Amino acid sequence: MPTQRTLCIIKPDAVEKKVQGSIIQRVLEEGFRIVAMQQVQLSRAQAEGFYAVHRDRPFFDELCTFMTRGPVVIAALERDDAVAHWRKVIGATDPAKADEGTIRKLYGANVGENATHGSDSPENGLIETAYFFPGHELL
Numbered sequence: 001m002p003t004q005r006t007l008c009i010i011k012p013d014a015v016e017k018k019v020q021g022s023i024i025q026r027v028l029e030e031g032f033r034i035v036a037m038q039q040v041q042l043s044r045a046q047a048e049g050f051y052a053v054h055r056d057r058p059f060f061d062e063l064c065t066f067m068t069r070g071p072v073v074i075a076a077l078e079r080d081d082a083v084a085h086w087r088k089v090i091g092a093t094d095p096a097k098a099d100e101g102t103i104r105k106l107y108g109a110n111v112g113e114n115a116t117h118g119s120d121s122p123e124n125g126l127i128e129t130a131y132f133f134p135g136h137e138l139l
């Protein structure tokens, strides 16, 4: 399996619940290397840019309001098969449909407030990590 990068965002709902430590511990237990990590409150422009692919979806405004309502923890993660592995660990978008033991099942509230983000392809893993961590391309 190739080494890949994926972007992890611990979303505002999970930070409000004070479970960011548990999620970071899970990241480490799953064998990811943390390439870079920061806590920040996203601006509206950052959230809209990050989720631009969803701009025509009915939930776009709600999604950007949610993602900017409080701090998030953003981490660039590296591992063999990082994209698929992280998505397996976080579980289905809707926590009600997520497998037992996944992060969204454990900490997510509903399809909007679902605790974590993961990149959806190796290509987007690189694009998304560079979006938040320019300059970390070669670390």
Ligand code: ATP
Pocket (backbone or CB within 6 Å): 054, 059, 062, 063, 092, 093, 111, 112, 113, 114, 116, 117, 118, 119, 120
């Ligand atoms: P993410 O990209 O955050 O890892 P995902 O890839 O599982 O999640 P996407 O389809 O990319 O799911 O949706 C992006 C985010 O938009 C979701 O994680 C969720 O926060 C929000 N979202 C998706 N569908 C809905 C919906 N029907 N209603 C409200 N919010 C939604």
Ligand code: MG
Pocket (backbone or CB within 6 Å): 118, 119, 120
């Ligand atoms: Mg997605």
